[in-house]
Amino acid sequence: MRNLTRMMYVSRVSGGVGEDELKQILESARRKNKELKVTGVLCGGGGHFIQVLEGEQEDLFRLYGDILNDRRHYDSVLIGVAPIKQRLFGSWSMGYLSNPPEVMEVRRKELLAVWQGRSEAAELLTLVKRFLEQLGQGTA
Numbered sequence: 001m002r003n004l005t006r007m008m009y010v011s012r013v014s015g016g017v018g019e020d021e022l023k024q025i026l027e028s029a030r031r032k033n034k035e036l037k038v039t040g041v042l043c044g045g046g047g048h049f050i051q052v053l054e055g056e057q058e059d060l061f062r063l064y065g066d067i068l069n070d071r072r073h074y075d076s077v078l079i080g081v082a083p084i085k086q087r088l089f090g091s092w093s094m095g096y097l098s099n100p101p102e103v104m105e106v107r108r109k110e111l112l113a114v115w116q117g118r119s120e121a122a123e124l125l126t127l128v129k130r131f132l133e134q135l136g137q138g139t140a
């Protein structure tokens with residue numbers, strides 16, 4: 001695949017979006033991502049989404065356009081986009097990780113600080129890996 005790319009964004013969950021809507025999001029995401037050979041993970045909790053997407057750059061940008069227009073979330077901030085040699089989520093058309101509100105709050109703040117330049121600019125790969133490790137540990 002040419003121009004294999006990874007991107008990450010944070011957003012806020014719209015009012016009224018619950019388990020049913022989340023199920024629908026994941027169903028359509030998994031179906032479409034398989035077609036597009038897009039992989040990644042969606043993290044949710046405490047009214048926040050954090051998503052990592054991997055795939056061909058043009059497909060990702062087009063998809064992100066659709067995702068931005070999706071009323072089930074808002075306030076999306078693109079944290080980073082980077083070329084990659086290999087995927088971290090090769091076996092996940094779209095994994096879902098549910099996290100406690102306080103964990104999501106802290107991770108979101110850290111990511112926004114990177115985007116705003118208030119934190120040392122980290123390489124996206126490092127950022128995503130650290131993010132996942134911390135989520136795995138479930139520490140706030």
Ligand SMILES: Cc1cc2nc3c(=O)[nH]c(=O)nc-3n(C[C@H](O)[C@H](O)[C@H](O)COP(=O)(O)O)c2cc1C
Nearest residue numbers: 025028029030032033049051066067070072073094
């Ligand atoms: C937080 C969030 C994450 C999403 N992630 C994806 C995704 O990874 N892939 C995808 O195809 N759609 C995703 N969607 C859904 C898209 O916004 C859109 O509804 C979908 O691509 C439209 O699919 P359709 O072509 O079947 O109408 C996401 C929506 C939200 C709110």
